[in-house]
Amino acid sequence: MAPGSKYQEGQGWHFAYSKVVQFFQEVGEMALFSGRFFRTFWQPPFEWREFINQSYNLGNKSIFLVSLTGFIMGLVLDLQSRPTMMEFGAVSWMPSMVGITIVREMGPMVTALICAGKIGSSIGAELGSMRVTEQIDAMEVSGTNPFKFLVVTRVMAATFMLPLLVILGDACSLGGSFLVENLKGNVSFHLYFNQVFEGLEMGDIVPSTIKTFFFGAAIGLVGCYKGYTSKKGTAGVGKASNSAVVVASVLVFVLDFIAVLIADLFYEL
């Protein structure tokens, strides 16, 4: 190793080893946290009021962002694809192509990544700050199960709100694409959406909808795990919020890969 290098001989390996161990520890702790979620979920009473409150908060606060990014995504996708499709004389396939692309992959993925940033970070920061200011302990000593009140409700809210946000994002994307088609190709609203739905099959819609529930659960669980277990004062809150976004985003990609593999198996059968 070069003199003056950050790590002495052997230290680099030790560093890499400790990082690997740390990674698996984190995975294990997250799995235990998820297990606790599933155990606690079934125990009555269910916190309906807080669940509705959280669903409203998570959904309502993301509507504008998801709509805007969805709309722009539809615009850009159509504008980028149009010239190529024109070269092949396949411009009439634009609505079906955009519809399939958005419903199967881009809509769920882009919306999930946006929600990983917005919802994941907000849950991580909120619970993290509650942890360091002892609000979670205060809840526990008042005879309330904070895991049930804070974690179960937020994870469930994220699980049920994400599919709705994806549907909204998809609709806005198709709206954006329709705008381009209408302005450049003089395609009517009726014709555009007729072609979109003609191109879509149940095999496009069902798997992509099912996977969004898993995306929502993953975002909620990671945000809650990072916030609920955060330590080291206010710096820990920032770290919890930041790592909630990173881990949730990576997890969304991993889950998407698994969902595509499973869907592919069904197609082959």
Add this chain to the structure above:
Amino acid sequence: MNALANIPDTTTVLQNGPGSALLEVIEVYKAFGSLKVLDGFSMKLFSGENVAIVGKSGSGKSVLLKCIIGLLPYDSGIIRVLGQDVSQLDQRQLDRLRTEIGFLFQGSALYDSMTVRENLQFPLRRHMDKMQNQVEEELIRETLASVGLEHTIDLWPEELSGGMQRRIALARTLILRPQIILYDEPTTGLDPITSREIIELILDIQKQYGTASLIITHDMQCVRLASDRMVILHEGKNYATGSYGDLKKRNDPIIQAFLETS
């Protein structure tokens, strides 16, 4: 109408006879790795009395409170609250017992996503869900009035000063009419005048509700004015117990080191 009279009696188990202890800590040991924090600590808290626990920073005072309320498990010994061994209770029993114990956190720990009214409603709605709205409102207002802050009912925690937050936290603790209140550094971070007000409030609560209190503090003025007895927690053990005046007379250098700061 006294709204407190409408609270159903949730008194847990023990009918405390005259002179019986509401809280007993017997030979409790707690260590974090090789660091011994509580090393056979013992004490008792009797009905209606205020006991202050003093000790150096990091001596385990807050750990002791967390063990009493069941937030931290202890390694061995017995902690008996209202006749129940805390370590033997299941979650449901522990939650029920916790409604009889108030806990005032050092940083107040008010729920910052809720207004003052909602902060006080929170424990009520979880433990007395059949309470009528009007009775609930009266109870909240009465409890806020008892800490002198009825006008803050619709404010958010961030709109309150540190002293006001501490009072609201105390009101939230009081609303379930606990038999015991655990205070974790109630005057830390407050100016002398506000500290004095909090001390007076602790005494008022003792008088008005007849609660027994365990006060963790460094503030010797708080010990002198608010406690009937004090316990010196030194090296994990109950080093000395007695009234402030009694301990002041002792020639022990460790006791004097604590008391001479007053």
